[in-house]
Amino acid sequence: MAGRLDGKIALITGIGSGMGREAALRFLREGAKVVGCDIKEEGIAETVRLGREAGGEIDGFAPVNLSDAAAAEKWVEDAAAVFGGVDILYNNASHPVFGPIDEMPVETWDYGIANELNLVFYTTRTAWKYLKRSGGVVVNIGSIAGTRGVEFMPQNVHGTAKAGVINLTQQLAVEGAPHKIRAVAVSPGFIVTPATAWLVDNGDDAFKSNIARIPLGRPGAPEDVVSAAVFLASDEAAWITGVNLVVDGGGTVLG
Numbered sequence: 001m002a003g004r005l006d007g008k009i010a011l012i013t014g015i016g017s018g019m020g021r022e023a024a025l026r027f028l029r030e031g032a033k034v035v036g037c038d039i040k041e042e043g044i045a046e047t048v049r050l051g052r053e054a055g056g057e058i059d060g061f062a063p064v065n066l067s068d069a070a071a072a073e074k075w076v077e078d079a080a081a082v083f084g085g086v087d088i089l090y091n092n093a094s095h096p097v098f099g100p101i102d103e104m105p106v107e108t109w110d111y112g113i114a115n116e117l118n119l120v121f122y123t124t125r126t127a128w129k130y131l132k133r134s135g136g137v138v139v140n141i142g143s144i145a146g147t148r149g150v151e152f153m154p155q156n157v158h159g160t161a162k163a164g165v166i167n168l169t170q171q172l173a174v175e176g177a178p179h180k181i182r183a184v185a186v187s188p189g190f191i192v193t194p195a196t197a198w199l200v201d202n203g204d205d206a207f208k209s210n211i212a213r214i215p216l217g218r219p220g221a222p223e224d225v226v227s228a229a230v231f232l233a234s235d236e237a238a239w240i241t242g243v244n245l246v247v248d249g250g251g252t253v254l255g
């Protein structure tokens with residue numbers, strides 16, 4: 001059976017953990033060649049090992065700090081050289097920070113914007129010329145926090161950065177269309193990953209009631225998000241651009 005991403009070259013950020021690792025391994029199973037990166041070395045080595053063990057063509061670069069514009073540019077150039085181009089740029093990596101607005105140091109705010117929003121700009125601006133050649137796709141990971149308030153953990157800078165990612169996706173859809181480039185966002189609700197698992201047992205009452213209200217009755221898993229990304233990155237979604245696909249078990253339809 002043919003894979004849904006057969007022959008496509010996918011650059012995926014943050015493949016050392018969570019949804020990034022899941023994306024790398026699933027994209028390989030769907031026939032893509034994958035080049036990833038992460039700021040952490042140990043996680044990425046494991047993802048590359050798992051991918052190769054399963055017979056996939058995958059390479060990974062680490063440590064790469066994508067909040068540094070020059071480092072992001074170098075990774076995209078190095079990654080594009082591995083298999084000869086870019087068909088899919090999957091901006092998954094982020095490092096969110098949380099805290100009440102009146103206790104938020106300016107440096108922490110700037111860090112959040114740099115590590116959740118600026119890094120998407122840095123990789124995309126460099127990959128654009130390759131995407132123009134391939135008529136490729138940008139898949140950006142947003143968040144439900146990017147379009148609404150969230151009751152648990154003060155998410156001011158996280159939500160602001162993800163709102164930026166979602167709007168940037170719309171702008172990229174418009175700028176990209178004349179070049180046959182599509183741009184899409186996937187916005188997860190609460191997903192259990194190494195970054196969030198602690199909340200399942202230790203979240204406060206606001207968190208627990210938020211999870212209890214999810215209509216489909218459970219928190220998300222990385223594959224829930226990655227399945228949406230596979231569809232949007234594939235040619236099945238050839239006439240879909242600029243969307244923000246919410247993957248949250250229905251949590252946000254409750255208002």
Ligand SMILES: NC(=O)c1ccc[n+]([C@@H]2O[C@H](COP(=O)([O-])OP(=O)(O)OC[C@H]3O[C@@H](n4cnc5c(N)ncnc54)[C@H](O)[C@@H]3O)[C@@H](O)[C@H]2O)c1
Pocket residue numbers: 013014015016017018019020037038039040043064065066067091092093094095096115119141142143144187188189190191192193194195196
């Ligand atoms: N888990 C959730 O509930 C949830 C909900 C909404 C959105 N998201 C978003 O989904 C994406 C993946 O989240 P996750 O839960 O898998 O997180 P994670 O922390 O498990 O994985 C993120 C990876 O990105 C890497 N990374 C972070 N900053 C980086 C940088 N500056 N340069 C290079 N690599 C960097 C990390 O080292 C890590 O391996 C993120 O964009 C996150 O904001 C997650």
